[in-house]
Amino acid sequence: MPSRLDQELVDLSTAAQAYAARHQFIPDFAYPAGIRIAVNFTLDFDAMLLRRLLGEPPMQLAKGEFGGRVGIWRLIELFDAHGVKATIFTPGRICELYPQALRAAVKSGHEIADHMWEHRVPKEAALEEDHLARTVAALEAVSGRRPLGTRSTHSAALLRQYGYIYRSDGSADQRPHYTFDADGGNCLVDLPFHYVIDDAMFFNFNWLGSDTAAQRITDPEHVFDIWWAAFRQQYREGGYLNICMHPFVSGRALRVAMLDRLIARMKSLPGVWFPTCEQVARHCLEQFPPRGGTV
Amino acid sequence: MPWKERYTISDEKSLGDDEVRWPDDQRCCVGITVDLSVAAGPEGIRAADLATPEALFGANQGLSALRALLQRHGLRATFAVPAAIAHIHADTIRALAAEGHEIAAHGFRHEDTSGLERDREREGIARTTEILGDIIGHPPAGWFSLPRQGDRYATGAISGNTMDLLIEAGYVYMGNSPADDIPHYWVTDFATRRAILVLPYYYHFDDQFFLMFPRRGTGLEHPEALLRNWRCEFDAQYKRGRYFQMTVHPHHIGWCNRLQLLDDFCAYLCGFPGLWNPTGAECARYWRETYPASASLHLEPSLWHDHPGSLS
Numbered sequence: 001m002p003s004r005l006d007q008e009l010v011d012l013s014t015a016a017q018a019y020a021a022r023h024q025f026i027p028d029f030a031y032p033a034g035i036r037i038a039v040n041f042t043l044d045f046d047a048m049l050l051r052r053l054l055g056e057p058p059m060q061l062a063k064g065e066f067g068g069r070v071g072i073w074r075l076i077e078l079f080d081a082h083g084v085k086a087t088i089f090t091p092g093r094i095c096e097l098y099p100q101a102l103r104a105a106v107k108s109g110h111e112i113a114d115h116m117w118e119h120r121v122p123k124e125a126a127l128e129e130d131h132l133a134r135t136v137a138a139l140e141a142v143s144g145r146r147p148l149g150t151r152s153t154h155s156a157a158l159l160r161q162y163g164y165i166y167r168s169d170g171s172a173d174q175r176p177h178y179t180f181d182a183d184g185g186n187c188l189v190d191l192p193f194h195y196v197i198d199d200a201m202f203f204n205f206n207w208l209g210s211d212t213a214a215q216r217i218t219d220p221e222h223v224f225d226i227w228w229a230a231f232r233q234q235y236r237e238g239g240y241l242n243i244c245m246h247p248f249v250s251g252r253a254l255r256v257a258m259l260d261r262l263i264a265r266m267k268s269l270p271g272v273w274f275p276t277c278e279q280v281a282r283h284c285l286e287q288f289p290p291r292g293g294t295v
Numbered sequence: 296m297p298w299k300e301r302y303t304i305s306d307e308k309s310l311g312d313d314e315v316r317w318p319d320d321q322r323c324c325v326g327i328t329v330d331l332s333v334a335a336g337p338e339g340i341r342a343a344d345l346a347t348p349e350a351l352f353g354a355n356q357g358l359s360a361l362r363a364l365l366q367r368h369g370l371r372a373t374f375a376v377p378a379a380i381a382h383i384h385a386d387t388i389r390a391l392a393a394e395g396h397e398i399a400a401h402g403f404r405h406e407d408t409s410g411l412e413r414d415r416e417r418e419g420i421a422r423t424t425e426i427l428g429d430i431i432g433h434p435p436a437g438w439f440s441l442p443r444q445g446d447r448y449a450t451g452a453i454s455g456n457t458m459d460l461l462i463e464a465g466y467v468y469m470g471n472s473p474a475d476d477i478p479h480y481w482v483t484d485f486a487t488r489r490a491i492l493v494l495p496y497y498y499h500f501d502d503q504f505f506l507m508f509p510r511r512g513t514g515l516e517h518p519e520a521l522l523r524n525w526r527c528e529f530d531a532q533y534k535r536g537r538y539f540q541m542t543v544h545p546h547h548i549g550w551c552n553r554l555q556l557l558d559d560f561c562a563y564l565c566g567f568p569g570l571w572n573p574t575g576a577e578c579a580r581y582w583r584e585t586y587p588a589s590a591s592l593h594l595e596p597s598l599w600h601d602h603p604g605s606l607s
Contacts, residue, residue, distance in 0.1 A: 058457075059440075060448050062450070062473050063450050069308055093606075096597065096598040134605075253528060
């Protein structure tokens, strides 16, 4: 009979091991010849949907609206000017609110991926599937292709059932890696992002429900320095960078100018690849297929 | 849902840079808002907020210094003035108007009206309009609902009725909307295209969120971040030929090094040719004439379908 303290150690170890077992890293991760780093620019295009879902007041919704009527257009223009292919994580409902912008993004070759139906994952299984199916149909109607990736907490089983191959969430490893269900099934590529490389963490008042006293709004030059330092470190390592942005935040003129400078500086180095998330996920699956488990 | 009601307030796409034109082929519009409210939070200006060294400084030395600075740079501003402040400082308000600045309304006591019944809110707008009108000799053309340091959100609080009541009260424009970075229309009724012109505001260009924010404490003074936001936004908007907007408070920006920062920034700004620096009312009148809602507001019918288990 283990002592109380020994039992606590067993419980803690079990929890850590079970979580670790659901992740599989790719220690020998590498790119095709000539490429040192992949940079994924990912846009979470929720505009005012999340604000609406949280029941926030009119001016908060209007703040999000900037992303749809102004920000998304500017970012598409910026990426196109640099030959960057971005991935736009799009809630299904956005297809009804901003179809023109999405059609323009598709025409430019950007990837339209899943960001839930209305920016939430219902707890009820049947409703969760209803939301996912609606999102797949809406994104397919606007882009001509079924989505292959998501930024959400939708269940992996459901995602696999609908043909998804990747999720972009979390920061368990700096390189792309695999996640599995507890029983080793439903493998997905995970394209990690970190909140430090998320525009809203620096520029959006009340992000993630943080209170007024916690706000420290910063400026584009400060963020440029942080993101450039992150890029440089990963560039040296032959790693990966996923820059998470929101059109209502990064579509502001002062930040588009900062991103323009950042991309230009990245491009001044050899071997920088700006693919869609789908391209990185496919590269992983083809060159470094997951070991074991049911894929 | 015939329109994207309760989601969006304007059309699907803003004007592109090449579609924005300013009078006399000027290159960029510069709008300066001076907020004379000293409200700490949603309840608006309380007696205690006025009985502070900061409020006294803001109404005297801080304001005088700011006026002199604007005059030195030849810049005009729109003063967002709560009725209570106008009542207390009526002579100052008249003097500001005489200097070429605009006096706009900023609530009765800059209170949060989002929970008010429509009639109560209408009453507040009417009384505020009357008080300001008596002092400046004509009804104010513009109305502001700017945020306060103690607010939950940094966007300004209005109710679902505010914009409609402002149209009803004859306002030419509303002074702060975050949905665009040029003037735009805030639609209150899709069927009739009833809309009010709104001017852009963004809290990243508002001094109160950088200077000893959210209250006195260690390491909370970030004038350099404020300056960089102003400069980066101005540079970008000037290049695009759009609109640069900044908001200052005499009791924040008027204090020594901060005043110098504003002085330096205004000197930088005024070094660029082709700036148009109208008051809010001048800008709104120009915009309404050049880009009337009847011709420039493109409201696409909604594709929306309600589903069980989804937001309507």
